[in-house]
């Protein structure tokens with residue numbers, strides 16, 4: 372008798388420990404997770420200067436990181452309680468679907484295909500697809516001059532998709548995991564240009580002072596959204612409210628000037644939120 376109940380007590384203790392220790396409690400909305408855990412895991416880029424960059428001390432900097440911190444704070448989570456996790460273009464949907472991150476702030480364009488898998492708040496920034504070439508390149512002057520060129524972009528990105536859809540005949544496309552890998556290949560002369568959003572390219576041009584230049588003829592509209600778990604309507608509304616506040620209290624402009632501003636990229640106005 373005694374043996375049995377002791378076993379039951381042990382079993383209960385073991386069960387409770389698993390429930391508490393795993394930290395795997397799932398929440399219907401990021402709002403509940405932030406409120407109860409006071410912690411968030413946020414996916415950002417780690418190699419995009421001015422936007423999402425891992426610094427030598429292991430922390431992250433850039434406009435996306437500032438947006439993430441502001442939104443987290445509005446949800447009740449302090450910057451010190453955010454775990455930033457590197458995402459690349461191809462794994463953002465999967466990271467959200469699998470719960471590896473609670474939100475993604477990573478130069479992440481809102482589009483219909485992605486909306487099948489995740490939800491978006493925003494947009495909080497509008498960029499456009501452009502080209503980054505070596506500074507001495509006088510021929511590649513825009514998308515109309517792409518014939519016969521070797522381009523580099525990133526797997527799972529909208530610019531790579533656009534090249535495959537609209538320029539498949541005239542260009543050879545190399546897809547890398549990250550844009551920084553592309554930069555090395557263009558600097559090394561193996562490839563002619565990198566194509567992705569102008570604001571990302573401006574960061575690399577500034578990083579490699581004088582060796583690379585942005586062509587400056589944007590040929591798409593990239594609206595950056597904050598990726599959330601699909602159907603988290605409560606989360607989307609809360610994040611949109613946070614963005615609205617960030618636009619109006621001056622923090623958005625301040626964050627932009629202090630991050631992207633370093634590359635000389637002309638700061639646009641805050642966009643109109645798309646609430647749905």
Ligand code: GLU
Pocket residue numbers: 460477478479480525527528529530567568571593
């Ligand atoms: N904004 C584009 C996208 O979401 C390109 C930048 C990126 O790959 O992060 O695919």
